[in-house]
Amino acid sequence: xxxNLDPIGSSADLPIVLVVxxxxxxxQLVGKILRNANFEVIAVDCGEVVLDTVVNYQPDIILLDAxxxxxxxxxxxxxxxxxxxxxxxxxxxxxxxxDVSSINRAYEVGATDFFTKPINHSLLVHRIKYLxxxxxxxxxxxxxxxxxxxxxxxxxLGHWELHVEKGRFQVSEEMHRLYRLDGAYEESDTAxxxxxxxxxxxxxxxxxxxxxxxxxxxxxxxxxxxxxxxTERYLEVHTTVMQDEGxxxxxxxxxxxDVTDRKESEREILRLAYCDRLTGLPNRxxxxxxxxxxIPRSHLNGGAVAILGIDLDLFNRVNNSMGHSxxxxxxxxxxxxxxxxxxxxxxxxxxxxxxxxxESNLDxxxxxxxxxxxxxxxxxxMTGADRNSGEVERFAERVKAxxxxxxxxxxxxxxxxxxxxxxxxxxxxxxxxSLLQKADLALHExxxxxxxxxxxxxxxxxxxxxxxxxxxxxxxxxxxxxxFQLFYQPKISTRDASVKGFEAxxxxxxxxxxxxxxxxxxxxxxxxxxxVEIGQWVIETACRQNKQWLDEGLVNVRVAxxxxxxxxxxxxxxxxxxxxxxxxxxxxxxxxxxxxxGVLMSDPSTGDTLSExxxxxxxxxxxxxxxxxxxxxxxxxxxxxxxKIDRCFVQDITIDSEKAAIVSAVSNLSHGLNFNVVAExxxxxxxxxxxxxxxxxxxxxxxxxxxxxxxxxSEWLRSRSAVTSxxxxx
Numbered sequence: 001x002x003x004n005l006d007p008i009g010s011s012a013d014l015p016i017v018l019v020v021x022x023x024x025x026x027x028q029l030v031g032k033i034l035r036n037a038n039f040e041v042i043a044v045d046c047g048e049v050v051l052d053t054v055v056n057y058q059p060d061i062i063l064l065d066a067x068x069x070x071x072x073x074x075x076x077x078x079x080x081x082x083x084x085x086x087x088x089x090x091x092x093x094x095x096x097x098x099d100v101s102s103i104n105r106a107y108e109v110g111a112t113d114f115f116t117k118p119i120n121h122s123l124l125v126h127r128i129k130y131l132x133x134x135x136x137x138x139x140x141x142x143x144x145x146x147x148x149x150x151x152x153x154x155x156x157l158g159h160w161e162l163h164v165e166k167g168r169f170q171v172s173e174e175m176h177r178l179y180r181l182d183g184a185y186e187e188s189d190t191a192x193x194x195x196x197x198x199x200x201x202x203x204x205x206x207x208x209x210x211x212x213x214x215x216x217x218x219x220x221x222x223x224x225x226x227x228x229x230x231t232e233r234y235l236e237v238h239t240t241v242m243q244d245e246g247x248x249x250x251x252x253x254x255x256x257x258d259v260t261d262r263k264e265s266e267r268e269i270l271r272l273a274y275c276d277r278l279t280g281l282p283n284r285x286x287x288x289x290x291x292x293x294x295i296p297r298s299h300l301n302g303g304a305v306a307i308l309g310i311d312l313d314l315f316n317r318v319n320n321s322m323g324h325s326x327x328x329x330x331x332x333x334x335x336x337x338x339x340x341x342x343x344x345x346x347x348x349x350x351x352x353x354x355x356x357x358x359e360s361n362l363d364x365x366x367x368x369x370x371x372x373x374x375x376x377x378x379x380x381x382m383t384g385a386d387r388n389s390g391e392v393e394r395f396a397e398r399v400k401a402x403x404x405x406x407x408x409x410x411x412x413x414x415x416x417x418x419x420x421x422x423x424x425x426x427x428x429x430x431x432x433x434s435l436l437q438k439a440d441l442a443l444h445e446x447x448x449x450x451x452x453x454x455x456x457x458x459x460x461x462x463x464x465x466x467x468x469x470x471x472x473x474x475x476x477x478x479x480x481x482x483x484f485q486l487f488y489q490p491k492i493s494t495r496d497a498s499v500k501g502f503e504a505x506x507x508x509x510x511x512x513x514x515x516x517x518x519x520x521x522x523x524x525x526x527x528x529x530x531x532v533e534i535g536q537w538v539i540e541t542a543c544r545q546n547k548q549w550l551d552e553g554l555v556n557v558r559v560a561x562x563x564x565x566x567x568x569x570x571x572x573x574x575x576x577x578x579x580x581x582x583x584x585x586x587x588x589x590x591x592x593x594x595x596x597x598g599v600l601m602s603d604p605s606t607g608d609t610l611s612e613x614x615x616x617x618x619x620x621x622x623x624x625x626x627x628x629x630x631x632x633x634x635x636x637x638x639x640x641x642x643x644k645i646d647r648c649f650v651q652d653i654t655i656d657s658e659k660a661a662i663v664s665a666v667s668n669l670s671h672g673l674n675f676n677v678v679a680e681x682x683x684x685x686x687x688x689x690x691x692x693x694x695x696x697x698x699x700x701x702x703x704x705x706x707x708x709x710x711x712x713x714s715e716w717l718r719s720r721s722a723v724t725s726x727x728x729x730x
Contacts, residue, residue, distance in 0.1 A: 014040040015132055018059035020050055020076070021094065022069050026119075030063065033121045039128070047071030055085050060135065061128055064111075066095035066102070074109050081110035088139065090131040094119065157257045160193070164213065164250040178235065178258055180227055193254075198224035198232065209239065213252055216241045222259070234263040270351045276372040278328055279335040282347055284436075287371040287379060290350075291432035294383040299428035306385035306392040309421040309439035310338075310399065312376040313451040317601040318414060326409045330416060331376070333407050338370045341399060342380055379439070387424045396420050396454050403452075419446035423457040441465060448523070471524045474510065479537060483509055486541050487707035488559070490716075491678055491700045494692045499717070501558040501592065503700065504542040505707045506534070526566055535567045536576050543584040543591060545710050550590065554717040558619055560592035565602035568609060577613065588617035592642075596624050600638055607638050614639040621678070625666065636673060643670045645696070647681025653690050664694045671695065 017039045021027040024045070031041045042057055044050060047068040054062070062080070066073040073093065080086030093106040093114040106114045112131060115124060158175030162168070171192065175181070179196050197205050201223035212219040219239045224232050236257045243250060274286035282290075295305050312330075319327040371379040380399070385392050400420060406413035421442030425435050438457040445464070446455040478484060488502040508516040525531040539561050546559040567573050581588060593613065600606055600622070610620055621642035622635060645663055653659045663679065670677045679691045682701035691699055705716060 014038055015060040016040045016042060016057060017128065018050070018053060018057070018062045019043040020045075020047065020062065020064045020068070020073070022046065022065060022067075030119070030121070030124075033125065034128075037125045037128075047073065047076040050076050051079055051083060051086070054080060054083070054089070058085070059089065061090045061092070061132055063092050063094055063115075063124075063128075066093050066106070074105055077106070077111055078109040088135070088142070090135050092124075092127065092131070157255060160254045160256070162213070162252040162254070164252060166249075175256060178233075178256055179225060193237075193256075196225035196227065198226050200224075205237070208237075212239045212241075216250065233258055234260045267351050270354050274351065274354065275347055279331055279372050280347060281335055281378075282350065282369055282371045284371070284373050286347075286350060287369060287373070287381060288432040288436075290369055291381060291435060294381070295425045295430050295432070295435070296428040298383050298385070299425065301384060303384040304387050305425040305430075305435065306382040306387070307423045307435050307439040308380040308382070308392070308396055308399065309423070309436075309443040310378040310380065311419050311421075311443050311447065313417045313419055313447075314598060314601075315376040315416065317598075318416065320604055321601060322409065322414075326414065327376075329409045330407045330414060331372075334378070335370070335372070337402050337405075338378060338380065338399070341395075341402065342368050342370050342382075344368045344370055373436075377443075379436070385424065392422060392424075393454070393456070396422055400452070400454060417452035419443055419451050420454045421446055421457065422454065467520075468524055471516070471521050472528055475521060475525055475528070475530050475534075478508060478510070479533060481511070483511065484534065484537065485509060485709060486538065486545065487709055488545070488713045489700055489707040490705050490713070491560075491698045492704045493698055494688075494696055497704075499555055499557055499720070500698050501560060502546070502713070503560045503594065503707075504538060504545075504562075506538055526564055529566060531564050531566050532570050535561075535563060536580075538562075539577060540580040540583065543580045543586040546590055547584045547586040548710075549714070549717070550586075552714070554714060554721070556590070558590050558592040560594045560619075560621055562594045562623065563599065564595075565599045565606075568599065568603055568606050573609060574612060577618065589619075592619040592621055594621045594623045594644070597622065597635070600635070611639050614641075624680075640675060642676040642678055644678045644680055644700075647701070650679050650681045650687055650691065650701075651683075653687055655690050655693060660690060660694060663691070663696070667695050 017034050019027060019030055019034070019041060021030065021043065022045050027043050027045065031043050034041050042053065042059060044053055047070050050062075050064075053059075064073050064077055068076070073095075077091055077093065080089070080091065090112040091110065093111045094117060095102060095106070095114060096117040103114060113127065115127070158172050158178045160169065160171040160175055169192070171181075179192070181192065181195070193209065194202055194206065205221055205223045208219050208221040211217075218241065220236070222234065222236050224234055226232050236259045237254060238257075239252055239254045241250065242253055274283060274289075275281065276283050291305060298305050312334075315327065315330075318330060368383060369379075369381045371381065373379055382392060382395070400418065403416060403418050406415050408414070421439050421444070423435055423438035423442055438461075441461040441464075442455045442457040445461055446453040449455065485507045487505045487507050489505060490499045491501045491503065492498070493500050506518060506522075508518075508521055510516050522531070525534055542559045542561045546557075549555050563573065567576075577591070580586075581591065593610075614620055619641045620639055621644055622638075622640050623644045624646045625643050643666065645666055649659050649663055653663065667677050676698070677696045678698040678700055679696040680700050682688050682691060682699040682703045684703060687701075688699060688703055708716065
């Protein structure tokens with residue numbers, strides 16, 4: 001039977017006491033006393049309804065008689081503790097039994113306290129109030145712990161505590177989940193933190209924790225943990241020292257945070273900051289970080305850091321002729337080759353170290369590194385190198401030799417060469433920037449020597465660069481000051497020795513340096529873009545001079561001007577030529593454009609531009625044939641009139657030589673394609689005789705005439721005309 005079962009809420013502010021007592025007198029007496037003490041009372045007289053009453057009315061405390069008529073009070077207490085609604089309710093056992101075994105049994109089944117009969121009602125009221133206050137505190141503490149546990153679980157954060165004096169070590173539930181700890185552990189064994197620690201990080205973690213405990217100071221350390229299935233997680237551990245104000249004991253409090261997701265994000269950010277996207281290689285920033293640490297270490301150990309700068313020769317031809325996807329494929333395959341040749345660590349190890357700290361020590365990870373600095377420029381850094389052993393130079397030869405193997409793109413073989421520059425750090429104080437600059441100078445020198453070469457840095461390269469800069473500066477004033485002149489060299493027919501045309505050759509007469517050879521300033525002008533303005537002047541001047549010769553009746557031939565890739569890329573070459581012809585009055589059939597194979601290959605639109613110019617009557621000549629791609633099948637795609645065989649195949653030629661075989665083949669194939677053939681560099685009568693036998697149409701060289709100024713060419717033409725007239729008169 002249940003008494004006073006008023007709905008909860010009628011006295012919602014009063015604590016509810018459930019009284020379980022089969023003695024009606026005692027039940028009524030206790031109920032009256034508790035109501036007078038401002039408690040809401042619910043009373044039952046048997047054990048079987050207790051659990052339902054607790055579920056329905058949720059009392060704040062229970063007074064439970066040990067001896068009930070239907071069910072033993074101890075069993076009722078056990079059932080309550082087994083039910084979620086009864087786990088935390090304070091239960092006071094009321095019993096007339098005061099033996100030790102009954103008391104022990106009461107606590108064993110979960111009683112909070114016990115009271116012996118006869119009941120001291122005054123004391124009982126105080127006992128209830130005390131237990132209710134204790135329950136309130138415990139409930140708050142439990143909720144706080146649950147909130148903390150939930151927050152820790154969401155944040156993947158576990159905590160642990162070490163009592164330094166007692167050696168007691170405790171960990172939270174989330175720590176168990178983070179570390180996947182199984183079973184129990186010794187409370188004095190801090191090694192539980194090391195159980196899952198990655199072997200490479202264990203010593204660092206242990207040293208940090210020992211120092212924190214020994215010095216009673218805060219610490220922060222990151223480390224990896226490894227699970228049985230091989231997976232890894234990243235943890236960030238924070239420790240702090242606390243002094244108990246009560247007993248003065250020292251406690252080390254630790255927090256372990258799962259930062260794996262953050263580390264992955266950081267690693268991706270670092271990858272973007274320090275790695276090349278296409279090849280995955282370290283970029284300049286990561287390379288310089290390694291060099292700044294490797295240079296002093298290498299010199300401390302008696303060595304140096306060697307840098308190999310690698311630049312692909314004429315790589316833009318691959319991109320322009322086959323597309324950037326082909327170029328990307330070459331770069332990726334080259335990356336694989338270089339990584340095979342060089343003993344370098346995976347870039348992930350560098351990112352791992354940098355994720356710990358941007359100022360991390362890197363030079364213990366690996367000895368060498370392959371890096372991509374620019375589109376087709378790679379760097380190999382070799383630490384601990386001996387500059388006197390020749391080892392670096394031999395390695396450079398191996399790198400160069402690796403380019404003999406073709407690169408593959410969609411089943412097609414692509415052959416690319418590379419120029420290599422070598423530089424060594426001079427001392428432990430050398431900077432990464434200066435070392436890379438020296439390698440770049442050596443690389444530039446290799447390019448200037450004809451490409452596919454290896455050059456080492458030397459002091460005189462600085463002088464060359466200084467000269468380069470001086471020429472660059474002087475070029476800006478040369479055109480305004482009228483320092484350029486055009487020389488002309490005739491092209492002579494092999495059949496009748498008549499003049500078939502002229503090639504206009506630019507000369508620079510510097511007011512201080514005198515005559516500056518074209519090979520010293522043309523490349524500079526192309527690099528700086530000044531070749532566009534200079535080229536326009538050359539076209540106008542050559543057209544004007546040829547028109548003058550025509551007007552004077554000296555000759556009616558084409559004048560050939562050289563055009564560069566930069567002029568085509570400007571996009572206005574047609575307009576420049578049309579303007580020059582219009583302003584000078586020269587006809588289109590009296591103008592010829594000369595260009596190298598490299599110019600033809602430099603831009604996909606070059607062919608279209610040439611086709612339009614040729615349709616207007618302007619001739620097109622391919623210069624220096626045999627020194628580039630030398631593919632007649634390829635150049636048939638372009639509107640070409642003349643093939644000029646390079647002087648290297650003409651010099652000292654004899655009729656039975658390999659040179660003669662090459663010239664003969666080019667001549668026969670060119671005639672089959674209706675190309676005119678000009679042999680350059682003819683200087684002797686023997687060379688002329690062989691060239692004539694090999695059916696070249698025209699020759700150009702010192703045998704007939706050196707390049708001369710326009711006025712001298714005019715005199716030369718008049719002289720030839722006079723000689724011809726005398727021969728005719730005879």
